[in-house]
Amino acid sequence: MTWAGDTRLAAGPEATWYLETAFTPGSHLGTVYDDPATPVVVTGVEEVTTLRVPSGRLVVDAPWDDDDTWRYERGLPTRPPRELAVRIPPGVHPVEIAWTAGPYEFFGERFDGVECAATRLRISDAAVAGWEAGLGVGEDIGRLPPGGRPRFGADHNVGCFADAGAWTTLSAPFRTCVDGRWEPRDSGPLPDGCERISDESHQADLVTFTAQSGGVVWLGRTETGGVAAIVVTSGMAGAKA
Template identity: 80%
Template sequence: MEWAGNARLAAGPEATWYLEAAFTPGAHLGTVYDDPTTPVVVTGVEELTTLRVPSGRLVVDAPWDDDDVWRYEKGLPTRPPRELAVSIPPGVYRVEIAWTAGPYEFFGEHVDGVECAATRLCISDDPVVGWEMGLGVDEDIDQLQAGDEPRFFSDANVGCFADAGAWTTLSAPFRTFVDGMPAPRDTEQLADGCERVRDESQQADLVTFGAESGGVVWLGRTEAGDVAAIVVTSGMAGATA
């Protein structure tokens, strides 16, 4: 039986095109702001690291937000993370980043305009036949209005993939504050400012990535309806069906 998604979550033509083009080296994703003659080009797809998800439950969210500062300082529990309603098979998965370049001039200086177009968690290598927005466990599809885009928000322009079962331990380094600012943390530094936290007692990981103001979480479905990829985009219109 072929997978048939819900129209309220399905990616429209613009979002589908972007999700496919973002991971295609050489593809043009538009033009530089205020310069229609200079394209924004996908320069490559980088395997950033791997992520262990032993529980099969996945958080895709900011590792902290501004509200956590005063909650932490007052001894109150911080907000629960945005755990996806869909589960994945327990395992170890590649985290990939699609990079773009759109050079421009800024006050007479050349800027290469390198940006992250999207971040992908690769669940399987099976072909994706359709995309839909990923709901959180506490979100109700029946409450969605036309044009709604369920998403996570990030005050610090940082998102993460993390095992939900080990969230308390994995997110702890991001939830210690000094004078209202995140304290220096002992995390593994990956390329381009991304970080990884390991919980060896549970064999679980958290990996951060850039996410301007947060982002929409997209599920790439196979013909059978299985999730083959989970992609985060930010700064892109959802263009839902």
């Protein structure tokens, strides 16, 4: 049976093109700002680590925000994380980043313009037949403004994938601030500014990634409706349907 999703969640032509192009090395994702002659090129797709999700329930959210930290330190309840409504197969899944480069000059100095185009949790190697916005638990697409997409916010431009069943333990290291200073996190630093927090009692992980002001979560569906990939785009790319 061929999958047919909710048309209100379906990615439009521009978002579909971006999601497919961002993970195709050598492709062009537009041009450098104020320099239409210089392309932004996808330089590669890097697997930065793996993520254990034993519960099959996935959080895609900021690992913390300023209000949550304030409430956490005072013993007050914090907001629930943005858990996706869709379930994924329990197990270990690769976390991948699509990198772009768009060289530019600023005050006479040259920069390589390397940026994260999108971050992907690869669930399977099956082909993606279509993309749709990923709803969170309790979210209603009918309540969004026309053209709006469900998304998460990120006060500090950091998002994460995490096992929902171990969220309390996994997110705790991001909420500990003493005398106005963040406590060091035993996170096992990863390349490219990512972090990985583990909870061995649950055999579960949290992995952070860059998310400028938050991001839109996209589900890559197979022909039968299974989820092959979960991708986060942010900034302009995340806002376009």
